[in-house]
Amino acid sequence: MIGVLLVLGATVLGARLAAASDDTVEYWAVRQDVRPGDPVLDDDLEPTRVRLSGGAAGNYLRTDEKLAAPLDQLVWAHEMRSGSLVGKASLVARSTQSRSQLPLSVNDGAAPADLARGDLVDVWVGPGPGDEPGRKAVRVLESVRVLQTGGEAAAASGSLAQTVLVDVARERMQESVISTVAAGHVTLVRVS
Known part of the structure; x- marks a missing residue:
């Protein structure tokens, strides 16, 4: 009886750990270094799964969010290094660039x-x-x-x-x- 309870407990604990470890969300990251004013290319972006806490999650662009404009009309607002998460203010429409x-x-x-x-x-x-x-x-x-x-x-x-x-x-x-x-x-x- 004790053995059955131990196996059952381990199974429940394992299931909880597996569920907790999969609370990541897919965000856009930069595949290669980019400079301000450069056009945003399809090859610049790559999806990556991360877990962000608190208000930080709202600052970055999720892969399921709509972009401010079609990709061919966007430019990089500032320099970003390879592997960085793409912030919501990182992509701007060409027309807004003064x-x-x-x-x-x-x-x-x-x-x-x-x-x-x-x-x-x-x-x-x-x-x-x-x-x-x-x-x-x-x-x-x-x-x-x-x-x-x-x-x-x-x-x-x-x-x-x-x-x-x-x-x-x-x-x-x-x-x-x-x-x-x-x-x-x-x-x-x-x-x-």
């Missing part, structure tokens, strides 16, 4: 040597060689993302300057910013 691309002429030595796409930089403008030395450098843009660097093309052509393309929110893009970067010596300082 972004501008600002090209900067950056002299050799005025940016990190290993500057790469996706880096965050502050844009400083100051006096260049031959300008009056009393002028001070000013930060005209803070924490903007590098979309493209021209380092390899500049090196191949023997140029002492490269064109760096940065992503700027339209509300931060003012005439004074454009005239300042066009008239001064641009220096990029990596912040992340």
Whole structure:
């Protein structure tokens, strides 16, 4: 009788443990690193089962939820690393992006040597060689993302300057910013 009760108890306990371990939900995760502004591709997303507690579950995109727009009309709102869960704010429709691309002429030595796409930089403008030395450098843009660097093309052509393309929110893009970067010596300082 005791043996039967032990077997029955173990069976019930095993069934409860199995049921408790299967309370995971399927969410979207990123298969490979993505950058802000990149189009969302089918290959970027992969389903993964996880157990999230409390309010955290509402922050991520489940595989059974409808997307804000068709996949071909979405772009990544921010950088994400491979394996990260996709947050509900990570995908935005192309039409809601109020972004501008600002090209900067950056002299050799005025940016990190290993500057790469996706880096965050502050844009400083100051006096260049031959300008009056009393002028001070000013930060005209803070924490903007590098979309493209021209380092390899500049090196191949023997140029002492490269064109760096940065992503700027339209509300931060003012005439004074454009005239300042066009008239001064641009220096990029990596912040992340």
